[in-house]
Amino acid sequence: MTAVLAAGLVLLVAGCSSEGGAPPVDGASAGSPPASAAAPPSPAASPSTPSAPPAKGSVKVVSTLTEGLKSPWGLAALPDGDLLVSSRDEGTITRVDGESGAKTVIGSVPGVAPAGEGGLLGLAVSPDFASDHQVYAYFTTESDNRIARMLYDEKKPAGQQLGAPDTVLRGIPKGTIHNGGRIAFGPDKMLYAGTGETGDTGLAQDKDSLGGKILRMTPDGQPVHGNPTADSVVYSYGHRNVQGLAWDADKRLWAAEFGQNTWDELNLIQPGKNYGWPEVEGRGSESGFVDPVAQWKTADASPSGIAVAEGSVWMAGLRGERLWRIPLSGAEPSADPQPFLEERYGRLRTVLAAGGDQVWLVTSETDGRGTPEKGDDKILRLEVK
Numbered sequence: 001m002t003a004v005l006a007a008g009l010v011l012l013v014a015g016c017s018s019e020g021g022a023p024p025v026d027g028a029s030a031g032s033p034p035a036s037a038a039a040p041p042s043p044a045a046s047p048s049t050p051s052a053p054p055a056k057g058s059v060k061v062v063s064t065l066t067e068g069l070k071s072p073w074g075l076a077a078l079p080d081g082d083l084l085v086s087s088r089d090e091g092t093i094t095r096v097d098g099e100s101g102a103k104t105v106i107g108s109v110p111g112v113a114p115a116g117e118g119g120l121l122g123l124a125v126s127p128d129f130a131s132d133h134q135v136y137a138y139f140t141t142e143s144d145n146r147i148a149r150m151l152y153d154e155k156k157p158a159g160q161q162l163g164a165p166d167t168v169l170r171g172i173p174k175g176t177i178h179n180g181g182r183i184a185f186g187p188d189k190m191l192y193a194g195t196g197e198t199g200d201t202g203l204a205q206d207k208d209s210l211g212g213k214i215l216r217m218t219p220d221g222q223p224v225h226g227n228p229t230a231d232s233v234v235y236s237y238g239h240r241n242v243q244g245l246a247w248d249a250d251k252r253l254w255a256a257e258f259g260q261n262t263w264d265e266l267n268l269i270q271p272g273k274n275y276g277w278p279e280v281e282g283r284g285s286e287s288g289f290v291d292p293v294a295q296w297k298t299a300d301a302s303p304s305g306i307a308v309a310e311g312s313v314w315m316a317g318l319r320g321e322r323l324w325r326i327p328l329s330g331a332e333p334s335a336d337p338q339p340f341l342e343e344r345y346g347r348l349r350t351v352l353a354a355g356g357d358q359v360w361l362v363t364s365e366t367d368g369r370g371t372p373e374k375g376d377d378k379i380l381r382l383e384v385k
Helices: 201-205
Strands: 059-066 072-075 082-089 092-096 105-109 120-125 134-138 145-151 168-170 182-184 191-194 213-217 233-235 242-247 255-257 263-269 294-297 303-309 312-317 323-329 338-340 348-353 357-363 379-384
Touching: 059 255, 072 134, 072 348, 072 357, 092 120, 105 120, 105 294, 134 242, 168 191, 168 213, 182 242, 191 242, 242 312, 255 303, 303 357, 312 357
Parallel strands: 072 120, 120 182, 242 303, 303 348
Antiparallel strands: 059 379, 072 082, 082 092, 092 105, 120 134, 134 145, 145 168, 182 191, 191 213, 213 233, 242 255, 255 263, 263 294, 303 312, 312 323, 312 348, 323 338, 348 357, 357 379
16 A cells, blocks of 8 residues: 555645546545566655655746647647647647747547547657657547557648548547546556546446556557556556546656545556545545545545656646645655645646756646637646756
């Protein structure tokens, strides 16, 4: 079981959490051959970080890179420093110049069927992008959620630079809510995905379902040799709705998860482990389940994307409208979580490490649950410590 914080860590504002901002509709009150790749080391076997970051951090908004984005969701960096951002509801992918903020729509993803919390969600750039030019997307169709890759041909005219989707994984359950959607390549160059249980809570404990899981697969969508179960892409289970995935310097995987009406979670992911939903929400200290490393009342968080920078996890809050810092000492928080930018930019969707003390932050006021103002939505460049 992962280490836990003292009870004094927890913030005591009551609420409920789907993606926040609207009454939940999930029953809450008010609310080719498999590649040979070794499994990443379990957190218990990983070395500890030599020194922890300071208990108190800081956040400086360096600049607004761009604005006027519509329902932005996924964010991925290209090797040259430019960014790709997805529009959940429009089904398009836009390239944003990492210096000037100039926007160019590079194409749309056919088959996207936006509804509720579904649509064009997470993005990831192939770790071999320089040679294969592949961009990966997680999206909702009329029948399921799936992951596909597309050839990005920069020589074609704007709007036509994405090739036809090549589906690498299909059959992830879809719903009006809890579609998960975050994808990212890990240090092992395998593709990870966070999924949701679509409001059907039983899927989270069903190891034969792809819903309510963290998945690990080859770039071709095949199970990885060393996964907890042979011939399965399921890496961990018992999740409600995972939208944040990030690795620390010691290659430990962290994940943010929406709670229902009590606790949102930050989890340290161990292969094959059960994270409790729907039997436990937040810390339960029950045998067979892994407790979260940190938890929040849902009104204070509703966590989406996370990133690791300067020795801390940075977690975007939708309903909480703030950026959380969780300083780490190895596999444990070294101090109480600390909020920044409270109610300054509205709902916050995605955080992406930009190297050193820089991170990108995407707002989410145009997702149907915010209160958009002029310029929304934005990508902000932050300096964090």
